[in-house]
């Protein structure tokens with residue numbers, strides 16, 4: 001019998017030991033018992049750290065949508081699969097049953113086929129959080145097309161870069177979106193992006209805001225009439241275990257965004273298993289993850305993980321502050337949410353508001369609270385625990401990444417004793433190592449180091465689309481025979497892990513990963529800018545905010561500083577999106593550099609953090625004189 005649902009701490013330790021002693025047997029038993037396969041695998045795992053090749057369940061044949069939809073039809077056909085809560089609370093929520101979901105996914109899949117989409121083709125999805133987003137993701141998976149969802153807050157330039165990188169054939173979008181009191185014209189962002197995207201043949205447009213937009217002849221089509229006419233059944237494409245399922249872009253410390261490629265069987269098994277255990281999901285629970293499907297959290301824990309377990313998963317279109325700061329809690333009460341999963345930045349923003357927004361709602365349905373995306377500070381943890389969980393719902397602080405595909409370190413609710421700011425223990429199957437700078441593993445407890453994983457797990461990203469070398473260099477070259485996460489962590493006296501943050505140049509702002517390089521590149525496009533350097537600094541709500549040091553081409557006094565700041569943020573918005581805007585921009589004559597010309601971000605970071613007493617030895621810099629000047633003029 002497999003250990004699909006761990007029920008006690010003792011069982012956790014026992015299962016964990018088994019998963020380390022015999023990982024293949026451990027995953028094989030879970031895969032056997034809890035999924036439908038068209039053909040079983042020949043080997044559970046085949047891997048080579050040297051070549052960075054990882055294959056799970058090779059030889060197996062399946063379709064993930066059969067596991068997420070079809071197999072539930074006869075037992076829970078009328079159960080709500082997706083519960084859609086619109087931006088406007090006055091608009092009615094939609095309950096999409098498994099039967100209805102099956103029909104809508106099949107119809108959508110047929111529309112894709114009618115437009116020439118075949119197995120292996122890439123489809124870019126640029127949609128707000130409306131049911132069509134989840135449905136189009138599943139429709140791609142139904143026919144073996146590779147979806148690449150781009151978060152609908154990204155700019156046209158960012159969208160174009162992602163479309164071109166994976167050479168998508170189609171974009172699925174909407175006429176617009178609602179976000180709180182705002183209406184956003186998504187279609188014109190797509191139009192702008194597509195001026196430069198030769199691979200796109202068709203654009204399918206969902207109607208959301210009923211705006212009067214122009215469709216481009218021969219390229220764009222309204223989705224609704226096509227769906228109306230499409231046949232309501234679609235035979236699933238039978239996929240190999242390692243066939244690509246999706247590409248999702250994430251920022252690196254340097255260079256262009258990385259298209260992380262996830263494949264079918266391992267991803268399915270791992271997200272389903274972790275969903276069940278981390279949220280302690282029971283048959284009639286209503287589960288809500290507030291993330292956007294444009295991020296990995298939405299892929300794994302709004303769509304695939306919950307649906308593979310036959311769960312009811314909520315999709316929320318709006319924002320936590322609209323129509324007021326009580327919206328999350330109003331929804332929890334309205335739909336009797338049992339598991340609530342959100343980001344620390346949202347918790348911090350809500351914690352600043354009047355407690356009445358929380359207290360005026362009945363939150364007694366809540367059984368499990370979750371957080372993800374960045375370290376949660378102690379104050380936010382306690383606020384969440386006291387006011388939302390009423391000290392009776394365990395908080396699962398889940399650590400993972402776009403690259404890991406699923407949750408890696410997390411308490412199991414009602415099982416693992418929680419500790420504020422600690423993600424606690426690795427899930428079964430996950431073998432952690434902390435490494436020092438010399439490449440040696442740091443053993444024992446009460447130690448810290450670079451967080452690595454030393455054995456493959458089923459949902460790991462298999463490559464960076466179109467650039468396997470970069471995959472190898474980024475994740476597998478820092479330490480031999482292990483995956484390097486880019487995070488630092490400490491292990492306390494009982495073996496609990498606390499994630500201390502990125503050790504590279506990635507900055508997490510409101511839970512979104514931002515690489516410094518693409519932002520600097522965008523700033524440098526401004527005609528007046530010669531050079532720039534970005535660092536993070538602590539921010540009450542966002543966790544981190546961005547501080548930019550900007551060197552102008554013309555030296556001397558900077559006139560119109562505020563205008564220039566606005567223009568710089570405008571360029572960033574155009575190139576990346578509003579999430580990457582700088583909170584502070586300091587104009588300076590120079591930034592500290594090593595003799596080889598590398599910007600010393602460590603020093604800039606300390607200045608931005610106001611930690612001026614231990615800047616370290618600056619005398620070896622190429623230009624030590626700039627440091628004092630930067631300190632004197634800091635914002």
Ligand code: WTA
Pocket residue numbers: 250295296297371372373374375376397398399400401402403423485486487499501502508511512513
């Ligand atoms: C950070 C999000 C501390 C971490 C699923 C990681 C966290 C990056 C936590 C991945 C957590 C995520 N505690 N830090 N519970 N969860 N992170 O790819 O730095 O958007 O490397 O995936 O977020 O972000 P990504």
